[in-house]
Amino acid sequence: MTAFTMGAVAYDPKVVTIWNGFRSWFVASGLPFDYVLYSNYERQVEDLIAGRIDAAWNSPLAWVRARRLAEAQGLTIRALTMRDTDRDLATAIVTRADSDIASVEELRGRTVATGAVDSPQATLLPLDHLRRHGLHPGTDFTVRRFDVGVGLHGDHIGGERDAARALIAGEVDAACILDGNHLLFTKEGVLPSGSTRLLTTTGRYDHCTMTVTGSADPDRTARFGELLRSMSYADPAVRPLLDLEGLTSWEDGRTDRYRMLEAAVTAAGFYDAAGTVTAAEYQP
Amino acid sequence: MNLDLAGLAFDTGGRLLIQKVLAGLPPGSTVTVTGRDPFLTLHLRAWCRSAGHGTTAQDDGAVEVVKGRPDADRWAHAERAGEPGAVARRPPGHWGLAARGALLETGGPEPAYELADRDIVWADLAPRLYAHAAAAQWDPATAVPWDAPFTLPADIEAAIVQIMTYLVENEQAALVIPARLLTRIHPHFREVLGLLAVQAADEARHVDVFTRRALHTGGRMGSSSAGGRASLASLLAEPDFTLASFLLSVLGEGTFVHLLTFLERHAPDPVTRAVTRLARADEARHVAFGVAHLEHQSASDPTMLGRLRGAIERRHDMLIDTAGLNQDVFDALLLLAAGSWTPPALHRGHLAVRQLQADMDTGRRRHLSRLGFPDDEAAELSALHTRNFM
Numbered sequence: 001m002t003a004f005t006m007g008a009v010a011y012d013p014k015v016v017t018i019w020n021g022f023r024s025w026f027v028a029s030g031l032p033f034d035y036v037l038y039s040n041y042e043r044q045v046e047d048l049i050a051g052r053i054d055a056a057w058n059s060p061l062a063w064v065r066a067r068r069l070a071e072a073q074g075l076t077i078r079a080l081t082m083r084d085t086d087r088d089l090a091t092a093i094v095t096r097a098d099s100d101i102a103s104v105e106e107l108r109g110r111t112v113a114t115g116a117v118d119s120p121q122a123t124l125l126p127l128d129h130l131r132r133h134g135l136h137p138g139t140d141f142t143v144r145r146f147d148v149g150v151g152l153h154g155d156h157i158g159g160e161r162d163a164a165r166a167l168i169a170g171e172v173d174a175a176c177i178l179d180g181n182h183l184l185f186t187k188e189g190v191l192p193s194g195s196t197r198l199l200t201t202t203g204r205y206d207h208c209t210m211t212v213t214g215s216a217d218p219d220r221t222a223r224f225g226e227l228l229r230s231m232s233y234a235d236p237a238v239r240p241l242l243d244l245e246g247l248t249s250w251e252d253g254r255t256d257r258y259r260m261l262e263a264a265v266t267a268a269g270f271y272d273a274a275g276t277v278t279a280a281e282y283q284p
Numbered sequence: 285m286n287l288d289l290a291g292l293a294f295d296t297g298g299r300l301l302i303q304k305v306l307a308g309l310p311p312g313s314t315v316t317v318t319g320r321d322p323f324l325t326l327h328l329r330a331w332c333r334s335a336g337h338g339t340t341a342q343d344d345g346a347v348e349v350v351k352g353r354p355d356a357d358r359w360a361h362a363e364r365a366g367e368p369g370a371v372a373r374r375p376p377g378h379w380g381l382a383a384r385g386a387l388l389e390t391g392g393p394e395p396a397y398e399l400a401d402r403d404i405v406w407a408d409l410a411p412r413l414y415a416h417a418a419a420a421q422w423d424p425a426t427a428v429p430w431d432a433p434f435t436l437p438a439d440i441e442a443a444i445v446q447i448m449t450y451l452v453e454n455e456q457a458a459l460v461i462p463a464r465l466l467t468r469i470h471p472h473f474r475e476v477l478g479l480l481a482v483q484a485a486d487e488a489r490h491v492d493v494f495t496r497r498a499l500h501t502g503g504r505m506g507s508s509s510a511g512g513r514a515s516l517a518s519l520l521a522e523p524d525f526t527l528a529s530f531l532l533s534v535l536g537e538g539t540f541v542h543l544l545t546f547l548e549r550h551a552p553d554p555v556t557r558a559v560t561r562l563a564r565a566d567e568a569r570h571v572a573f574g575v576a577h578l579e580h581q582s583a584s585d586p587t588m589l590g591r592l593r594g595a596i597e598r599r600h601d602m603l604i605d606t607a608g609l610n611q612d613v614f615d616a617l618l619l620l621a622a623g624s625w626t627p628p629a630l631h632r633g634h635l636a637v638r639q640l641q642a643d644m645d646t647g648r649r650r651h652l653s654r655l656g657f658p659d660d661e662a663a664e665l666s667a668l669h670t671r672n673f674m
């Protein structure tokens with residue numbers, strides 16, 4: 001019997017350490033488990049839908065595409081688990097503290113820096129947030145995109161950091177930055193404390209999700225979910241891996257907080273309703 | 285519980301305050317945080333998410349934080365790395381580099397320390413010797429009267445240069461050996477590590493001042509004999525901590541204390557007198573630790589004397605075909621004690637060097653007896669010690 005196989009995107013070398021560690025742990029816990037690495041999320045999602053892998057450790061954008069592809073094909077799809085740290089994120093749109101921009105409205109005619117074209121947190125969601133304020137990207141304001149790690153759905157922090165640097169350098173008028181990264185950049189000195197002013201914050205949304213489809217063996221899928229949920233931060237064997245992967249516990253999956261992203265993807269024309277990639281400048 | 289940060293930002297001290305409040309509460313406790321910094325909610329919620337605390341934003345802008353389990357879980361099975369004042373018999377490898385008595389998070393590396401047994405590395409005298417060694421450090425720049433004027437006859441100066449050249453290579457060996465040993469010892473025995481580190485630093489100073497004395501008058505270094513280097517190589521070849529410390533500290537440095545005493549007494553200039561005096565005081569400490577360490581061990585290990593004997597014999601066999609002490613060094617010692625080329629002076633010099641060798645032998649026999657060898661065996665073993673002195 002082949003092992004239960006999960007796909008993960010290799011956005012950083014530590015991914016190997018993390019999933020090698022988890023792999024040994026799953027095997028020791030009685031679940032034959034293996035993982036394969038992808039260089040980008042699109043291919044991982046396509047393989048999940050084609051049944052070549054049993055689970056995909058998906059970005060929120062990859063979830064959106066997988067859901068659309070699955071539904072177009074009549075395949076059931078489910079968010080099995082997620083990290084505690086994937087819940088209720090928010091993105092800030094900030095300007096320099098000394099900027100003359102006093103409100104979101106005043107971004108009209110200005111330049112806003114974002115992360116990579118496929119970053120949910122640093123591009124798609126905040127741009128859609130501005131759309132809801134009546135500001136249409138490319139029409140009402142200029143978007144200056146920092147395309148680092150395209151295909152990684154914003155997992156690479158480089159684009160956001162470059163956007164923050166451009167803001168401080170005065171090259172752009174505002175920047176879109178994930179809440180946790182804004183805090184990180186103050187610590188790093190990229191955005192010294194007090195150097196930025198908060199213009200607006202997106203609503204809360206969820207991040208990564210362990211995605212499974214109806215084509216995987218149900219018992220093993222259930223076992224995989226149970227084992228993930230049973231990983232304890234008190235266990236010294238998994239704690240370093242949990243620290244590396246950035247969570248303290250695995251929680252049940254939930255999909256209601258991808259609605260904002262679904263809307264943003266549609267508004268931006270990133271994927272069509274059947275999950276085909278339609279974004280113009282997207283080459284993972 | 286309420287916590288008002290007033291105008292304090294999360295990233296300029298607010299986090300510390302929140303952490304301090306949370307630290308005093310059990311998991312599940314709630315703290316309502318308020319404040320005026322515009323980024324407070326954004327930063328607080330991001331931080332809580334990554335730290336495993338729950339948050340809910342309230343309508344009035346306050347954030348309700350629910351303390352999570354991760355802090356408690358991280359330390360759930362923590363243990364102390366012994367007690368600061370007590371030396372464990374066999375500290376486990378995973379205590380590693382942690383301070384004695386530190387609270388250890390579980391799950392760290394499991395380094396294997398070769399020397400992790402108190403009976404092998406410890407001496408009760410170690411903490412006191414370490415304190416003494418740390419207090420007795422001297423500055424080569426100021427402790428030696430480098431500027432004191434003197435002129436020596438060319439032959440005497442050459443003898444001093446030769447002796448210094450010989451001393452330097454011995455000091456190099458004496459530096460390398462403790463430095464290598466200390467990396468193999470479990471850091472739990474920190475006083476022993478400290479002592480070996482200071483010992484290596486002492487030797488580095490000796491190398492320095494002896495080199496400077498050799499070059500003080502502008503000449504070149506003297507000779508280094510193959511036999512001398514062979515003797516030192518055999519010393520470095522001993523992998524066993526106990527035996528290495530025995531050969532180096534008890535026998536080698538013990539013999540060197542007499543040599544340095546001799547050199548100080550016959551020193552023809554103030555610089556030579558100072559450097560040999562300073563080095564001798566350090567060496568006496570090195571010998572004291574070596575002896576204390578072996579005494580501690582022989583008390584618990586009845587096979588030790590046999591192993592020490594074996595080490596001396598093996599090294600003697602290894603060196604049997606080598607020339608022993610560099611003839612140039614031997615001659616230099618004689619000339620130094622003679623002070624001039626007149627036949628009566630040379631005779632006096634000869635007697636002085638013979639006396640030196642007798643003193644070295646007596647010293648070694650005394651140490652060997654202290655470790656438990658009967659007198660006749662001590663005499664026999666002392667005679668097998670390398671003719672290179674170190």
Ligand SMILES: [Fe+2]
Pocket residue numbers: 455458486487490563567
């Ligand atoms: Fe020395």
Ligand SMILES: [Fe+2]
Pocket residue numbers: 458487537566567570
């Ligand atoms: Fe020494």
